[in-house]
Amino acid sequence: MRTDTTAVTGPGTEAEVVIAGGGPVGLMLACELALAKVDVVVLERLTEVDTTIKAGAINTPTAESLYRRGLLPALEEVQRAGLERFASFLRQRAADGADGVAPAPRFAGHFAGIMLRGDLLDAEDPDFHAAGPADGIGFVPQDAVERLLAERAAELGVTVHRGVELTGFDAADDEVTVRTTDGVLRAGWLVGCDGGRSTVRRLAGFPFPGTAPEITGHQALVEMTGGEGLKAGWNGTDTGIYAHGPVPGRILTVEFDGPPADRGAPVTAAELQASLRHTSGVDVTVTKVHSATRFTDNARQVPDYRRGRVLLAGDAAHVHAPFGGQGLNLGIGDAVNLGWKLAATVRGWAPEGLLDTYTAERHPLGAWVLDWTRAQVALMRPESHARALRAVLTELAGTAGATTFFVKRISGVRHRLDLPGDHPLIGRSAPDLEFSDGTRLGDRLCAGGGLLLDLTDDSALRARAAGYADRLRVLTVRPTGPAPAALLIRPDGCTAWAVDAAPGSAAPLDGLDDALHRWFGVPCEGAM
Structure with a gap:
């Protein structure tokens, strides 16, 4: 990461993508673009990583995304240190003579401050066992995520201009001229990851409807x-x-x-x-x-995350109360979903309408988070009707079924996109399968790009991917346990196509060609 706080931009400087905002969302997006060899420049007004206390945890999709980019060991170390600080907090309270310092039942999250007990979870629910090692990651604060992504961006050679702020831009049909406190950049695309008071959103004229703050x-x-x-x-x-x-x-x-x-x-x-x-x-x-x-608890969301060559991600696209720590996770999900689609558009192989699926796929989840936080604010109000409802919900949350319901939604393990196809894995995050060579699927996704996973050594299956070698890898490997016959996995880790087959039989390939064309465009000429 080439970082400088002096005059680092000048008239005529060009980049394929400029990102306004170098927090976790902007850095995650920059890393995804850099994996696809896109020339990206990040503008961040702060000169150092923001250490202001914010979200204290990440959910399963965020942990999966970071794991799939090689950051699992770093996440585990951050979590270990955080748990030690929690133990220190209990020891300090005991030393101060405070009451109630005995360890509580295993914590599984909260809804409006109603604590969810991990010992009430349905341990057999398969949704809690699909993410592999990422299932065990959660207690990672936002500043640690930003620091890890800043280090990752440096490894990938991302250019980050700290102490430089976007002041304006002019968006044309074929480029965006970006004005900053240190000069001008010409870019193919501009993405606003500049927070809830986004300058990019305001200057681009995005509507921002929603509900006004009350707390x-x-x-x-x-x-x-x-x-x-x-x-x-x-x-x-x-x-x-x-x-x-x-x-x-x-x-x-x-x-x-x-x-x-x-x-x-x-x-x-x-x-x-x-x-x-x-x-x-x-x-x-x-x-x-x-x-x-x-x-x-200001809760607002832009209706469309794109206006021409200007896009928004993270809090620039949606704001809400922070309860449950959904904002960081929602923003990381935006970045991972957008990154490969924008890269495909820059590189010229994106199928028609691919970039528009960014809003189509992420807007519904953002709308759900807004309502999820609004409901929590309603339950926390110190008035008689809210307290009566809270008492009912607290009793309900003490059951295994309700605890499992809440935790599955808070943790994000039930997130699913509405994609074509009938297989239950389509639209879901790909399960972290373990292979006979000792690796896992997450280990095989660190380089980004799409993956066609051949689990039955099917030559006909592999032949269908001919012509996509510049954007799709084919991996033939044996799983150690039950698994589909084949999976088509998008660069964001989402399952785009899947098929089951009896042992020893070839996988039926219905729908694979359509999925390849839908997500990876037209194959190279002469390959099929």
Whole structure:
């Protein structure tokens, strides 16, 4: 990653894609484009990786995407360190004489602060066992994801201009002229990954309908006195919500008396102290702020993620309350879905309409997340009707069926795209099959690109992929357990086609040609 904070752009500079925003979403998109040999430039106004406390965990699709790009060992190390910090938090509370420091049942997430118990999950549900090693990854905070992706971008040679901000652009039919605080770039495409207050979205004129904010929330890492009087975990009171932990000094508050007067003002120790005292009733004193952010439940989404040669991803395309940590995961999913489609368009082999499937596939999931967070805000309100409903839902969440329902949706293991074909794997993330040579499918996807997985040594199957060698690899390998006869896997890890076959028989190839054309375009001339 070529990083510079001096004058790094100049008149006439060209790139195939410019990305505004170098957070996790922009960096993930840049890495996906770089894998496809696309010349990409990232503009980031901050000079260093943002360490502001934000999302504290990732879901299964995000863990899968990072695992499939070779980042599993790094994720495991981050999670190990995070769990040690949680253990330290419990030890500190015990030393301070706080009540309720015994380890709770295995945590499986929460809905509106209603804790979900891992020991109530249906352990036999196959949806929890398809992602291989990624199934065990979750406790990875947003700043760690950004740092890992920044390192990955450096390995791939991505150009990141830090301390450089997009100030304007002119989009034509064949290029985008991007103006920055350090000069001008001409690019084929511009992608706004520049957050909820996206400059790209505003200047491009994307509509941004939705619902206005009703709450003021804070999240911070602080030093304080009197914290032993706070209960660990999420707590509802007559004046709002507060949370303490799962790491030392981490606090969260939610007040339901309207949005903040100035969302962009610096978050002070006095403001955090007042909010925590108000919501908890505990006379704490905040003595130092290490990291703090202010948030609302503003929930909006652009109707279409593309306008000509300008696209949006992550919070630039959709904003919502942060409860459940869905925002980071939604943005990473946008980047992985868009990356290969934009690369195919740049490279000239994209089938007609491929780039339009980005909105078609990602918009419904974004809309679901907005409603998922709206429902949580409704359940957290400190008024009698919401509390009555919350009591009912809390009792329901204490059952195995409801816990499994919530966790499958929070974790993302049930995400499925509406793709043509009847096989149950189509539209789902490809299962992380284990092979006889000791590798797994995730190990075979680090280079990006599509993959036709031949699991029965079928020459007729492999012949169908002739002509796609520049965009699709064919892998013939034996699985160690039950598996389909063949899978066609898109570069984003989604199963585009699958077929079962009896042992020893050739796989029926109905639908394979259509899937190849739909997702990988026209084969090279003379190959078929």
